Amino acid sequence: MAHDAWNSLVSRRVADATPPESPETTTGSQLQGTTFAVKDNIATTAEATTGGSRTLESYTSPFAATVVQLLEQEGLAMVGKANLDEFGMGSSTTNSWFGTTTNARYENDVRVAGGSSGGSASAVAANLATFSLGTDTGGSVRLPASYCGVVGFKPSYGRVSRWGVIPYAQTLDTVGILARDIDTVLRVFGVLDRHDPKDPTSITTEVRGKIAKTTPSTSYTFGVPSQLIVQELSPEVIDQWTSVLEKLQEQGHKIRQVSLPSIKQLLPAYYTLATAEAASNLSRYDGVRYGHSAESAPSPTELITGNRHDAFGPEVQRRILLGNYTLSSSSGDHYLRATKIREQLVHEFNEIFNVPSVLFADAKPVQTDNCDFLISPTAFGPPPTVEEYLKKNEENFLNTYINDLMTVPASLAGIPAVSIPLNETGIQIMGQFGDDESVLAVAKDLMEMFE
């Protein structure tokens, strides 16, 4: 078994990377012979599904997530479950009951892998698996992909089933794919991209058929959201972004600066929605039916309080408190107001793309004077060392929340976004809701351009 020096996997299956030679295997599947790791907030039945939390340390799910079933039906072999920030809450994979995952891309430095799908990203960077599944709520696939130098793809909300995926913030959660090359991502997406009747938020086959796709072209218009040009971007990142834009222009593409005013209010809106949903979703972890529990307690309330106090890490407890504050009757209508900002953002995004969104009944005709894609950096800079990160987080935990600015817009709008490793940090491409194929196709062009 290959050594996992980065603590990227929390559990491993016995054999390494040898896919079963099953006659049922789809003959000619281009994924044949590949292996995968699965973020440990996605249910599997052969080992525990922990969510990176003490509460689920010894919880084994009686059912497997749809995404895992689909991959296993293809005859692909799972190598293990990947570490994560507890329940997906974090951007560093330092908030796990199973310890920190470090970045396999750096041999001499102990750098953060990013999060919350840090284990999934690091395992792929370390070549422990061909590809991995992560979940992306506000950037949890794209940021670690950027830090670990791999491709990280967040599909449109609803295109990949969430059945069996432990919710953090269910209106934002998506299952994402990480791999070293874009072709693998495309093939895996081909397997996972289907309607699942078990997931009430899965896009139906009928609606899938109505999705408008960007026409392939050698001259696309790339939009640069002015609200993402911020002073927190490191000089390397600005240089890289500029050089990518120049290269695109050289190749005959157009670059336009665009404005999405709502982005300015987006981080507070995102943390309002995500923590409120998390507080609700994590209410079930009381240790009564499954999960970490004390042997006994004087009363039901004390049992539940004690179990939750013992089993949740500090970041999870903090977000539950924030979320419960938002939802409490005395705090006002923050959840509703955040939803309004989100709605506004969805409209702004919809206006910016040339192809219409399938979400709007009164679909506008295809336009040509807007953008085909948006392009931005994925992160403010290269990954900090674990030490730097923890120190900064201790000074003020909001420091790490700001990190999500680049990735959160696509999450709130539900649109497809992919981070590709063009240099030390990733470049993010976003497209119209539902038009995932075009986003991946243009990402592939870009990667080839920079080879």
Place this chain on the structure above:
Amino acid sequence: MIFKRLLRTGSKFNLDPNYKFKCGVEIHTQLKSKYKLFSLSKTSFNAEPNSNVSYFDCGLPGSQPKLNPEALYLALKTAVAMNSDIQLNSTFERKHYFYPDQPLGYQITQHYHPIAKNGYLELSGRYDNIPEDSKIINIEQIQIEQDTGKTNYDKFGQTIKVDLNRSNTPLIELVTKPDFENLEQVRAFVKKYQTIVRHLDICSGDLETGAIRVDVNISINGNPRVEIKNLGSHSEIQDALKFEYQRQKTALENRHSIVQETRGWNGKETLSLRSKEDAVDYRYVPDSELPIIRLSAGIAEEISSQLPELPQTILERLCGKTYGLELKYARFLVENKEILAYYNEIFDNIVVENKKPVKLANNWLFHELMGAFSKLDQKFDVELFPPRKLSALILKVTDNKISQTSAKILLSQVIQNPEDVQLSIDELIEQYDLGNPEDMSELELDEAVGEICQEIIETNMDVVEKIKNGQKNSMKYLIGLAMRETQGKVKASEFAKKFNNLLK
């Protein structure tokens, strides 16, 4: 203690006009759907603990809800029957609180946009036993929600056992406006509601099994209202309301103020559970995994056209001229749908098709057939003597093919011999030899009657002696013997005539 007992069992309860009673009710109704509200496990009421629990019902990580359309349909039926406005867009929200029998840590309910609003139910003096001629109780809203599991306390083992079979069973919660002015109205409303949900197959309708659970709120003279939770029978509702009225009245008489609070009923008195200050903050939030329920504009009319006649309409019909039933029989039919269907069929046969008087149908069903069952201490079983058969028997009697007495014997025989159920009326008459002796000529019949009477006279000389001494009543004894001998095939009047002649 003595004081409290006096309050409860004191002389007849009366509302004091100086202390105006105002009350509203909340009713939780378990829907009789095959599957649970958001999962495909079966609803069950007496199954082995934790035997009908799906992944979602016990809140496993990564499981998701899916709305059961049957539960939605039952809720819509209730909304229409309660004259409510169906909302074309309604949503589900999460209501958070921790308890071991609440697997998700929240209950999925309809808080912001319920399925129906602004309904009413009219109570009538005649049909619902209220002192007023009529009274309208307004209904604020009807919402769909999940039931919780059940918690069983084992005091000796000091453990709590949780049974999740009931978890995620569909409920509707109905909330009335505080329109009740007296206890009779409360009882009448709950009874009428029970009858409606039973009649429409929405719920088993029983308070005792917890299929229907009632909370009441009561305020006096506009003082803060007090809610009493979880009342499990009509008498509990009445007793708790009486107690609480007296408690509040006494407090007010002593110039104490009433606090807004939630109380429970322990069988003797109401006890404070929590006051307004320590009310739980339920932290409502939309359940964004469940899509908005969008209904088309004609849904109320469509459901309404599928509903059977409602109980009160049936009562009015049955008590009217055409049917002429007494209210108690009409009510019995409304409360027993199977027998109502039986009655309707008899009515169609006897009155509509054969133009016979309705009295026949009423009399034969309620007195003869049901009377025969109860005489034999058996529960009325509509299968044992199907409506077509009873009609056929009634028509045989009216056509003089069988005497009334023989027909009654036949009923009694069939009830005692359930295997006879396959036989037709003609076969039954044949089997028990109960037909009128129609193939005899009048002369032959007269001779036969004469022989029987002669024989009875000869073997009962002591009775004959009494008759001759003026005890005319003893004649009935002889007639009875003759009837028994002939199994009622010959009319009693024939024997009377013959005996009179012979004993002249």
